[in-house]
Amino acid sequence: MKKAFWSNANIAVLGGGSFGTVLANLAAQNCASVTMYVRAEEQARMMNSTRSNPDYVKDLVLNPKIKAVSTHEKIFEQEIHLLISALPSHATRSQAKLVAKFMSGREIVLHATKGIEEQSLKRISTVLAEELPVCRIGAISGPNLAGEVVRQDPAATVVASVFDDVIEAGEAVLSTSRFRVYTAHDIIGVEWGGTLKNIFAIASGILDSSGFGWNTKSFLLSRGLAEMVRFGMAMGASAETFLGLSGMGDLIATCSSNQSRNFRVGYALAKGEKLEDVLKDLGQVAEGVRTTRIVYEFAKARKVEMPITEVVYNILQGIWTVEQGVQHLMTRPLVQDEWG
Amino acid sequence: MLSSTYMLIDPRTGSHPAIRFEQHPAVRGEICNLDGKDYRESIIGEDVGRTLQDVSKQDPRLLLEETLYLERLRLKKSRRAWWKSPYLANRNRQDQKFIKKIQAGLKNANGVEEHQELMKAYARHFSTEICGNFEPKVYDFAIRAVPWMFSWLLNAASLKRFLPWGMSESLQTRMRVVGEVEQLQKLSKKGTILLVPTHLSNIDSILIGYVIHLMSLPPFAYGAGLNLFSNPILSFAMSRLGAYTVDRQKVSSIYKNSLKNYSTSILKRGIHSIFFPGGGRVRSGAIESHLKLGLLGTALQAQIERYQENHPTPNIYIVPMVMNYHFVFEASSLVEDYLEQSGKHRFMPNDSSEPFPFFNMLKFFWKLFSTRSEIWVNVGKPLDVFGNFVDENGASIGPNGTIIDPKSWVMSEGELKAVPQRDREYTRILGEKISERYRAENVVLSSHLVAFSFFQALRKQYPQLDLYRFLRLSRAQRMIPMDRFYEEAARSYEVVKKAVDEGRLYLSDTLRCGDVKLWVEDGVRQLGLFHATKVVRVEDNVMAADDMNLVYYYRNRLTGYGFGKLDEASQSRNFLGETDEKGFLV
Numbered sequence: 001m002k003k004a005f006w007s008n009a010n011i012a013v014l015g016g017g018s019f020g021t022v023l024a025n026l027a028a029q030n031c032a033s034v035t036m037y038v039r040a041e042e043q044a045r046m047m048n049s050t051r052s053n054p055d056y057v058k059d060l061v062l063n064p065k066i067k068a069v070s071t072h073e074k075i076f077e078q079e080i081h082l083l084i085s086a087l088p089s090h091a092t093r094s095q096a097k098l099v100a101k102f103m104s105g106r107e108i109v110l111h112a113t114k115g116i117e118e119q120s121l122k123r124i125s126t127v128l129a130e131e132l133p134v135c136r137i138g139a140i141s142g143p144n145l146a147g148e149v150v151r152q153d154p155a156a157t158v159v160a161s162v163f164d165d166v167i168e169a170g171e172a173v174l175s176t177s178r179f180r181v182y183t184a185h186d187i188i189g190v191e192w193g194g195t196l197k198n199i200f201a202i203a204s205g206i207l208d209s210s211g212f213g214w215n216t217k218s219f220l221l222s223r224g225l226a227e228m229v230r231f232g233m234a235m236g237a238s239a240e241t242f243l244g245l246s247g248m249g250d251l252i253a254t255c256s257s258n259q260s261r262n263f264r265v266g267y268a269l270a271k272g273e274k275l276e277d278v279l280k281d282l283g284q285v286a287e288g289v290r291t292t293r294i295v296y297e298f299a300k301a302r303k304v305e306m307p308i309t310e311v312v313y314n315i316l317q318g319i320w321t322v323e324q325g326v327q328h329l330m331t332r333p334l335v336q337d338e339w340g
Numbered sequence: 341m342l343s344s345t346y347m348l349i350d351p352r353t354g355s356h357p358a359i360r361f362e363q364h365p366a367v368r369g370e371i372c373n374l375d376g377k378d379y380r381e382s383i384i385g386e387d388v389g390r391t392l393q394d395v396s397k398q399d400p401r402l403l404l405e406e407t408l409y410l411e412r413l414r415l416k417k418s419r420r421a422w423w424k425s426p427y428l429a430n431r432n433r434q435d436q437k438f439i440k441k442i443q444a445g446l447k448n449a450n451g452v453e454e455h456q457e458l459m460k461a462y463a464r465h466f467s468t469e470i471c472g473n474f475e476p477k478v479y480d481f482a483i484r485a486v487p488w489m490f491s492w493l494l495n496a497a498s499l500k501r502f503l504p505w506g507m508s509e510s511l512q513t514r515m516r517v518v519g520e521v522e523q524l525q526k527l528s529k530k531g532t533i534l535l536v537p538t539h540l541s542n543i544d545s546i547l548i549g550y551v552i553h554l555m556s557l558p559p560f561a562y563g564a565g566l567n568l569f570s571n572p573i574l575s576f577a578m579s580r581l582g583a584y585t586v587d588r589q590k591v592s593s594i595y596k597n598s599l600k601n602y603s604t605s606i607l608k609r610g611i612h613s614i615f616f617p618g619g620g621r622v623r624s625g626a627i628e629s630h631l632k633l634g635l636l637g638t639a640l641q642a643q644i645e646r647y648q649e650n651h652p653t654p655n656i657y658i659v660p661m662v663m664n665y666h667f668v669f670e671a672s673s674l675v676e677d678y679l680e681q682s683g684k685h686r687f688m689p690n691d692s693s694e695p696f697p698f699f700n701m702l703k704f705f706w707k708l709f710s711t712r713s714e715i716w717v718n719v720g721k722p723l724d725v726f727g728n729f730v731d732e733n734g735a736s737i738g739p740n741g742t743i744i745d746p747k748s749w750v751m752s753e754g755e756l757k758a759v760p761q762r763d764r765e766y767t768r769i770l771g772e773k774i775s776e777r778y779r780a781e782n783v784v785l786s787s788h789l790v791a792f793s794f795f796q797a798l799r800k801q802y803p804q805l806d807l808y809r810f811l812r813l814s815r816a817q818r819m820i821p822m823d824r825f826y827e828e829a830a831r832s833y834e835v836v837k838k839a840v841d842e843g844r845l846y847l848s849d850t851l852r853c854g855d856v857k858l859w860v861e862d863g864v865r866q867l868g869l870f871h872a873t874k875v876v877r878v879e880d881n882v883m884a885a886d887d888m889n890l891v892y893y894y895r896n897r898l899t900g901y902g903f904g905k906l907d908e909a910s911q912s913r914n915f916l917g918e919t920d921e922k923g924f925l926v
Contacts, residue, residue: 005753081754100740105748133738135726135749135766162768164761165752 006172008032009081014095016043016068018056018146019112020086026149027084027173028063035075036068044068060150076102082169083107084140085128089115089287092124096131105133108169110159112140114194114250115287121298123191125161138166139187140174141194141246143253145260149179156180158246160190182245189241192232197251198262198288199295200224203312204255205266210322220308221255227306229339231295234304239339262288269315270322292316307332369528369558370610371582374474383605387467388460390601391594400455404446407462407592411439414589427569438465459594466598472561472584479581483553515547516848519719519781521555523732524659527722528557530734531655532610534639535560538628538661538778539616541668548614548661549581551717561606562614563599563635582611588620600638607642607656617774623678625671625893626925627662627778627900629917636774637767640725644750644758655734655746658727658770660720660777664848664897666713666787666866675893682923683808713866716848720781726766727773775916779900783846784836789829790863791894792903794820794876794883797828799924803906807923811888819884830856835903844901868894899925 011031013024016038028034038044047053047068051061069075076099083103087095092113109132113124122130125137138161149155159170159181167183175181184190200220207216228251229242241247254260258267265286268278279286296313299306311325320328373379395403415432445458527533537548545564552560564583569575579585584602587595607613615635618628639656646654668674721729724736724746731737738744749766752759797820802810820828833856840847850862864883868875873886875894885891898904900916904926920926 002753097740100742105738105744106751129739131740133740133742133744135769136762162765165759 002168002172006031006081006169009173010035010078011082011084011173012037012075012080013084013086014075014099015086015088015091016047016053016056017086017088019144020084021053021057021060021062022144022146022149023084023086023112023140023174024066025060025063026176026179027082028065029176030173031082032065033078034063034066035078035080036066037072037075038068038070041070044070057146057150072099072102075099079104080107082173083109085109085111085113085124087111087113089113089117089124089290093117093127093131096128100132103133107134108166109134109137110140110161110166110170111137113287114141114198115291116191116195116294118290118294121294123188123195125187125191136163136166137161138163138170139191139194140170141190141250142182143245143249145253145257147259152178154178154180156182156245156249158182158184158190158244160184160187160246162187184241184244184246186238186241188235189232189237190244190246192235192237193228193242193244193247194250195287195291196228196231196295197224197247197254198286199292199309199312200228200251201254201260201262202266202269202288202292202316203308205258205260205263205268206270206312206315206322206325207266208258208263209267209270217255221251224255224308225251226339227308231299231304231306234299234302261286265289266312275316275318289316369612371474371559371561371612372476373609374472374561374582374611375476380471380473383602383609384464384467384471386605387470387598387601388463390604391463391467391597392456392460394597394601395459395594400452400459401446403594404442404455404458404462407594408439408443408446410592411435411590414591415439418589427572427575428566431566462594463598466590466595467602470584470586470599470602472582473580474559474561474582475580478577479559482577482581486550514714515551515554516714516716517551517554517719518716518783519661520659520721521719523722524719525555525557526732527657527659527730527734528612531653531657532607532642533557533560533612533657533659533722534607535612535614535659535661536617536636536774537614538663539618539621540625540663540665541621541670543665543669544616544621544663547663547715547717555719558612560612560614563603565620596634600634603635603638604641604645607638608645610653617771621670621674623674623681624899624925625668625675625678625896627775627782627897627916629775629900631771631775633764633767633771636771637763640750640763640766640770641758643725643746644756644763647747647750647756655730656725657730657734658723658725658774660723660774660781662716662718662720662778662781662783664716664718664783664785664788666785667868667870668893669870671868671890671893672871672887675889679808679811679889682919713869714848716783716785718781718783718846720777723770723773723777725770727770779916780844781846782897783848784840784851784898785848785866786850786859786863787867788863788894788897789832789836789851790860790867790876791891792898793829793832794825794885795891795895796832796904797825798885799906800828805922807892807919810922810924811892813888815884818888819882822878822881822883825883826856826860829860832903833859836898839901839903896925902926 007030009031011027011034013020013027013034013036016036020036024034024036036047038047047062053060053062085092109128111124111128116123117127125139128137129135138159140157140159142157144155144157155178157174157179159167159174160183161167162185171181171183203220203224204217207220225242225248228247229239232242233239254263257263261282264282265278265288269275279289292309292313296306296309299309307329311320311328314320315322315325415436418432442458442462449455449458524533537544545562559582561582561584563586564578566585566587569578569585586599603613617631617636619632622628639658643654643656724730726746726749728736728738728744735743736746747756750756752762798818799810802813839845851859853859864876864878868890871887871890875887875890876883876885902915904924905920915926918926
């Protein structure tokens with residue numbers, strides 16, 4: 001029944017970035033049609049004619065069911081059943097405002113943004129709930145490096161929502177023989193997991209570029225996870241969620257792979273490059289830079305202990321050198337190896 | 341000087357400046373159908389059907405055994421009620437008989453079908469007990485007699501009867517009904533109203549009945565605790581005024597389902613209803629923080645069913661209402677309950693089902709009338725079943741400020757249907773919204789602020805003490821010189837005023853005038869005026885507390901906003917129901 005409904009459903013994807021394109025391709029395998037919204041008309045035209053999106057994902061052939069459009073009206077020319085937002089965090093609210101008036105309220109909404117809104121510290125699902133005329137909203141998060149999903153390496157993700165309606169939609173639309181969808185109700189934990197790991201991806205880049213080995217990396221991962229749990233719990237998440245794909249899983253992937261944008265930022269930074277130049281070279285958005293500052297300031301105000309985050313923040317700001325940061329971490333008072 | 345702010349009534353017209361809405365001729369409404377036996381039977385039949393549906397996945401034999409066990413346990417516990425109230429005793433006797441019958445049936449039963457039959461009988465037994473009646477004649481009598489009785493009491497109690505215009509006071513003069521009354525009146529014609537008031541005292545139910553009449557709304561169905569039926573007069577009146585019976589001692593799932601289903605059935609039929617979503621009376625005196633979602637969910641269920649039947653006015657509107665008193669009759673025992681519960685290491689007693697003494701109620705009203713105390717009733721902004729605000733015409737306003745179609749929120753996989761998990765989540769969101777609205781619709785009274793300021797000033801003297809130790813301060817320790825108190829009062833006022841300007845709560849008229857001497861004088865006089873011991877006393881320029889528990893109770897009405905925290909730096913996002921590290925509600 002559910003499968004049958006979703007195989008006749010129409011999906012819309014907001015955002016033509018790498019993960020948005022990957023998600024559109026996954027959805028196209030399970031649904032009747034996928035409409036992709038991209039900002040530039042040129043990009044839409046090129047995607048429709050060349051059936052590829054080479055600026056963001058190499059080697060991907062767009063499924064014939066995918067149509068790219070560049071105006072919001074055109075997305076909703078047919079009834080949309082599921083809307084997937086794959087926009088950077090800072091663009092989510094403004095884009096949501098624009099699509100809101102075309103929506104009927106029946107749609108289910110998923111987002112794949114691993115970040116939070118800057119001033120308000122609101123999770124993306126909260127931002128969407130405030131701007132869209134819908135209530136059923138969920139998040140997609142997990143160790144999903146776009147290139148590997150395109151290559152059809154076996155991979156898994158988490159779809160989280162308090163609504164089973166949303167979770168079931170995510171399962172039916174996104175799962176394929178090479179892509180498994182796990183589910184969770186703790187959307188707070190899943191969203192914060194995807195957000196917080198970016199901080200440690202930067203730290204991981206810094207470590208690799210400084211030439212440290214596996215001991216150091218594992219040290220970073222496990223104590224980084226402890227910081228994620230501590231912060232997540234302060235935000236109302238449950239600790240176990242961080243042991244899953246969207247927490248531990250995503251942390252390992254982003255901290256180990258040099259494909260990750262945040263990792264590349266850290267790597268270049270430790271080589272002595274300026275932050276602005278690094279970001280300019282990257283061309284795409286590195287959520288971690290913004291996240292680090294927001295999380296650091298909030299954790300400080302709320303007295304949540306996050307020493308690694310503090311170091312990453314200070315290195316990003318150019319206040320500390322890598323060596324000073326390492327010094328700071330290694331000379332802290334000795335404590336128990338636990339989360340609380 | 342004070343009396344000018346209290347000059348409420350215009351003796352010539354009898355109109356009341358505090359009631360700023362139009363009063364219409366009374367309407368009867370859907371509830372009058374309850375008078376018909378067939379109508380009641382149809383509801384009971386529907387309930388039984390639903391209840392059986394709800395438990396259809398469980399093994400009927402096991403469920404019956406469990407129900408019988410829980411019922412036997414309840415009867416054993418409530419043995420004491422036998423001599424307290426003949427009404428309850430009679431009720432228990434009947435239950436006992438019924439249990440015996442079912443037990444005998446269960447022993448002889450073989451096969452699922454016979455179990456089903458017994459289950460059906462049980463569901464019917466509960467539904468019949470719950471189902472309320474409504475007799476228009478009794479209602480007409482009550483709405484004439486009650487105000488008359490009140491005004492007689494009032495004028496007998498008040499010195500005003502010596503004034504030239506004589507018997508001019510009525511209950512209206514003591515009730516300050518403010519807020520979205522007009523919208524409520526409009527919406528009651530465009531859909532079904534579910535009124536969800538805060539609950540401080542047993543008096544609430546009676547006053548709400550009166551407020552509904554004042555607002556020219558048709559009578560509402562209301563779930564009344566069994567203890568309210570223990571008085572023969574009240575019992576007679578209530579069971580004929582649309583009240584249905586809620587027995588909180590009954591905990592079996594069949595009973596709980598029956599209760600929920602009754603509520604769904606009457607809402608679905610368009611009968612306006614009231615429940616107290618906080619469950620019982622709030623123990624701490626604060627605004628309710630944890631709402632019971634079971635009954636609340638029946639609103640969404642009923643609305644979905646009304647959609648499915650293509651009803652012309654399918655919407656159900658949830659209207660939060662906050663009531664505030666200068667004194668709460670049961671405050672001492674309630675706050676004691678609360679402290680025992682939160683103190684943990686002590687035994688937590690059962691929710692006492694003591695019959696509510698009729699005489700005490702008369703005393704309450706006598707006090708109310710003789711002392712110029714007022715009751716504030718704030719009708720909150722109406723919500724739809726998802727917790728969205730609704731506009732003038734009853735259309736839902738989405739979180740982004742545009743009109744939304746609530747129907748679309750209950751479409752799953754292209755179909756309009758009930759989906760239990762989804763609907764539970766919607767109800768949870770609604771519950772959160774209601775408690776958020778309670779906080780915002782709260783009206784601070786002068787007495788609350790006096791209690792709050794006193795408590796705060798005293799806490800600053802003993803910052804290291806935790807709640808339980810603090811409440812046991814000796815008599816000599818719980819005193820504050822008046823000038824220190826005034827200092828603190830002014831500070832508290834500033835903090836609260838700032839929150840009021842941000843739209844987080846309201847001030848009563850006396851507080852709005854802002855003169856600290858004036859509201860403190862008024863607050864001290866009003867604070868818990870009814871209790872045997874005075875709550876606070878001012879003597880020789882020193883303010884002293886006679887009963888610390890009560891100070892805590894009245895002060896708690898201002899918690900949930902973070903005003904109560906001593907350490908400014910300690911941050912927390914949601915204060916409702918939260919305590920600081922020393923156990924004080926903030």
